[in-house]
Amino acid sequence: MVGFSGSRKWIYVQSIEGKxxxxxxxxxxxxxxxxxxxxWIRINEDPALLFELQTRRLFVLGAVFTAADTIFLLIILLxxxxxxxxxxxxxxxxxCGYACPQTVFLEAWIRPVEKWIEGDRSRRLRRERMGISFDLVWRKAAKWTVFLLVAFVLSMAMMSYFAGARELWSFNGGRVEYTLVAIFTLAWFFDFAWFREQFCNYLCPYARFQGALTDDETIQISYLPxxxxxxxxxEAAADGRCIDCGKCVVVCPxxxxxxxxxxxxxxxxxxCIDACVSVMDKLEHPxxxxxxxxxxxxxxxPRLLRPRTFVYGAMLAGLIVVGxxxxxxxxxxxxxxxxxxxSLYTIDADGLVRNTxxxxxxxxxxxxxxxxYRVRVDGLPEAEVVVQDLELASRESRTVPLVIRVPASDDLLRTIPLQVYVTSTDGELIVDATFKTGAEIGTATTAR
Ligand code: SF4
Ligand code: SF4
Structure with missing residues (x-):
């Protein structure tokens, strides 16, 4: 039993080749x-994919999403x-088996490094059974040093999606970014050196709820009893039955x-499939x-289209259409x-009610x-609007005053909804706002 708490049974994975x-x-x-x-890829001078922490902007293939586009983030997550x-x-x-970073990094970096420095399963087991020795200590020290280096490189690569690859790798990034790199490096090192499969067993939520997502018709890796x-x-070898060689067990991470x-x-x-294939091939059995x-x-x-796959597929199709x-x-x-x-509202000397x-x-x-960008206001037919059109360079942001004046009359409501239209060659945005008046409109002359 592999235990997070209590005694830990280390897994010495044997290497395997196969399809x-x-x-x-x-x-x-x-x-x-x-x-x-x-x-590192740039599209129109912008990173192909970057979530800029400081400005909270997301660059995706030439498009820029800001805090106002949180709905897109929600759709992407869904x-x-x-x-x-x-x-x-x-x-x-x-x-889990093909794309999870935990699996990918362990299989692509950590196990090969471990095998290179300490040897395959049997050599590692033999050396560790002999107890503490210089040979054991220097190999462990060398292995952990390489693990630390790998953890740092991977953390830098991951942080490049948040701080910009050029700035980060040229060591011109900010203190926050490098602090996060240091934290990620230590977390990955801890995972590589000790935690490993315990992450999947005890921390990963996907492992917990995957049982609810599968059924009898889900294609999974299984032993064929x-x-x-x-x-x-x-007679097992001749009959094509399990010869109990244990190879599928010793290769299992x-x-x-x-x-x-x-x-x-x-x-x-x-x-374990590759392991059993390598054994059964020699015996000329499947x-x-x-x-x-x-x-x-x-x-x-087994059916591919079943109620649960239909529901998940329909949800995906709906999200694609909406997104x-x-x-x-x-x-x-x-x-x-x-x-x-x-300022809620002001009554000007000429009797007009002003909202700024x-x-x-x-x-x-x-x-x-x-x-x-051209600006106009709708919703107040008799309004006098003072606002300037704006010409903005790429990424430029500017704030200008917008003054709306309406003739005071007893008919004016306390709160009048209005729409501000901002139009450019790229399209139009409509921003809702309100025009405020007061109880004294039509009689009062003093400003508030
Ligand atoms: S049982 Fe087979 S598929 Fe599952 S983790 Fe072990 S080796 Fe991989
Ligand atoms: S590798 Fe195949 S033959 Fe060997 S123990 Fe596993 S299932 Fe049996």
Whole structure:
């Protein structure tokens, strides 16, 4: 038993080669290319993907999202969540085995480094059984030093998505960014050197609720007891049954025996399939561990389209439509209207009621040409509006006064809704505001 508390049984994973190991290596390579290269790519002088912490702006493939676009962040999070639900309901924990950073970094960096410095499973076990020695100590020290270096490089790569790759890697980033890099580095080092599979078993929420996302028709990695049992014995090799070699167990990074059935600890890495294939190939029999489903093992035909996959798929399609429509109708500028502090309304000497606001416009587009923004007010037919049109360069933000004056009359309501239209060649934004009056309108002449 692998325990977070109490005695920890260390897992000495044996290396393995095979079809799924190769597929996973290519996947890891692709993910590393994304991790390390994407923050360096620029589109119209903006990073292809960057969440700028200080300004709270998100750059995505040439578009800029600000705090006013929080709804998009919500849609992206919902999309990621339902994609995970959808894929899990069809193929189980594919994410864990092929794309989770914990798995990717352990498999791509940590286990190869461990094997390079300390040797494979049997050599490591033998050395550690012999107790403390100079050989053991220097190898552990060397391994942890490399782990620390790897943790630092990975943390810098991840932080590049928040602080800008050029600034960060040229060590021109801010103190906050490097403090976060230091925290991430220590967290990853702790994970690589000690925590490892315990993260999946005790901290990862996905591992906890994945049981609720799968059913008998979900394709998962399983031992095939119909062909494998009874295991062992003289005839097992000839019959194509499990020869009880234990290879599927010693390659497992979760330290479990897939032959015991579905277990929460399984991260669906498929190493046990490669292990059994390597054994059964030599005996000229098919593997006893494979991707399958409970339905298939019971002789039923698994269905791809079932109520749960239909619901998750429909949610995904809905989010794509809603998100797509919102992106389509989105304009690359922001406008806000705020009442001038301390003034609700004023009655001017000529008897007109005056409300004063501040209009702020931000040009989020990356186009080189400045953009002209025209402003008009709707909702107050007899209003006299004083506001200037604005021409803003890319990323420029400016605040100007907006004064609205309305002839005082007994008919005026205390609060009158109005709309401020900001129009440019990129589109139009409508900002809601209110015009305020008071009880004395029509009679009072003193300013407030
Ligand atoms: S049981 Fe197989 S698929 Fe599951 S974690 Fe172990 S080796 Fe990976
Ligand atoms: S690798 Fe295959 S044959 Fe060996 S113990 Fe596992 S299931 Fe049995």
């Amino acid at each position: 799924f190991t190769t597929i996973r290596r290519w996947t890891f390579l692709a993910l590393h290319i994304v991790l390390f290269v994407l923050p 999309f990621a969540t339902f994609t995970l639900f959808f894929v899990t309901s069809l193929f189980g924990r594919l994410w 119909d062909r494998g049992e009874p295991r062992g014995g003289k 979760a330290g479990i025996d897939i032959r015991d059935g579905f277990q929460l600890e399984c991260i669906a890495c498929a190493r 593997t006893l561990v494979d991707y399958t489903s409970v339905a298939a093992m019971e002789g039923r035909k 797509g429509a919102m992106v389509w109708g989105r304009v690359p500028f922001e406008a806000t209207v705020n009442r001038a502090p301390g 606001y501040f209009l702020k416009i931000t040009n989020n587009s990356s186009a080189e040409e400045p953009v002209l």
